[in-house]
Amino acid sequence: MISFGDWRYLRRYYKDGRLSFLAGIGLKKIDNTTPDYKRVLAARDSNQDICNPRSTIGSSRFDISAKTLFARAYIEHNTSPWPEKVYKEHLRSWNNFYEEDPSKETYEEFKDSFIVVINSYINQSMDHGASPITVNEETGILRNGAHRVAAAIISNNLINITKEPPTKERAWGADFFRGKLKEKPEFFLDEKYLDAMTIEYVSVFPKNLFAVIVFPVAKGHRTELRAHLEGIGEIVNYKTFKHNELNPEFIIRQLYYGEKWNYEGSKGVSDKAEWCFEGTDSLQVYIIESSLGEEERVREKEHLRSIWGVDKNSIHITDTPDEVNMVARMFFHGPTRQTLRQYHSFTSASLERFNNYRDSLPDNFTERDKFAVESSSVLDFYGLRQAADLDYSSSSDYLIDEADGIERHGTDQLQYYPVSLDEILTDPNNHFFYAGCKIVSLDIIMSMKVNRARLDSGSRSKDLKDIKLIEDYLKVPTTKRLNRSGFKFFR
Known part of the structure; x- marks a missing residue:
């Protein structure tokens, strides 16, 4: 029997979350983004919260992208072995197929367990209250339960979370998998898998992402640049290229695709390429995750340009999710990088x-x-x-x-x-x-x-x-x- 106090709580809960109260209590068709009232009350009584699993992810949990890649392929019956290969290799680098609780000592145990979790979300048999995800109470970032979060994201389900006091957190970002932050660098992850995880991360979590491209004309100050970027957000991943490694016009043609001055054979493209690549410093590409608003991002762009004093030719910062996704696919994909070495064009x-x-x-x-x-x-x-x-x-x-x-x-x-x-x-x-x-x-x-x-x-x-x-x-x-x-x- 639901008490009057429970009804008041439910009304406030659904209103505050901008959710349908009628759907929550079963009077309208419910979807996976609206928890039913029984789950809401059970979570309250267990001191748990219900949230969108995407809200628990940041670049320090870069590992999530290998898991979502595998989960999507499984759900969509994708027969390519590539998603599983990325998942398997990231596990090898992450924990070498070993976990104490629950005990796992082989890749097959990890894979089979993950498939059980995915299926439980698909057929709605997951016991959310018995399997809450632990997050850092200050940052809200996932601490434990990455496989469940990945499965929930791809199956479009909500998760139950419990909040724990902050402690010194391990960072599972791209540099961890490169072997730069770990005790056993021999388990580093090959760049092709990091590339795949980067594209997946940008595809699944584009909301607070933008790309920063620093051109060779920007002489020096690269350490200062990186420190500044780390101060305004988190670096998801990055690439560095020699100043003469890629074709300047082909880079400009794609980075500014759709601009009125950017068309095949345009002098504007060749001029921009000459200005941006005039120099011998490296071409650097960063994927940044930050909560900066649009106006703040514009100010940061102007600040970064002022470092080199060459106006708009020193740096390019994306404005939209489409743009950052395009940049990720340009620079974080091996065969695409090969095409960037030479200018190509359709008739x-x-x-x-x-x-x-x-x-x-x-x-x-x-x-x-x-x-x-x-x-x-x-x-x-x-x-x-x-x-x-x-x-x-x-x-x-x-x-x-x-x-x-x-x-x-x-x-x-x-x-x-x-x-x-x-x-x-x-x-x-x-x-x-x-x-x-x-x-x-x-x-x-x-x-x-x-x-x-x-x-x-x-x-x-x-x-x-x-x-x-x-x-x-x-x-x-x-x-x-x-x-x-x-x-x-x-x-």
């Missing part, structure tokens, strides 16, 4: 189709990553021949606006690829990013055309010509390749 007709395609993709980046440009458009991007249309493949049910010349490939074409669609879209070795969009790797396209030329007589003639174009392109040393405008690989 004008293909670029128009690509922009229409890009504008039609889902806003959610984890959903957007289920789409990839493929077939002849990839050859067009590399300057090998002009494509007549833009073909793409997707594992998503989301329907994009297929304007003239944009077509989705089905199983009749996917059968010729050397790996599954899940593998193409998930394994970073099988694709790269341009302007935040996936494009199938040239070697995968090559294998597809070899298979199709062998099996489909109708496509054989065209495919054999394309195979020759790709083979000739790959024979040329990277440093001697030219794009359509004659811009050579930058060194």
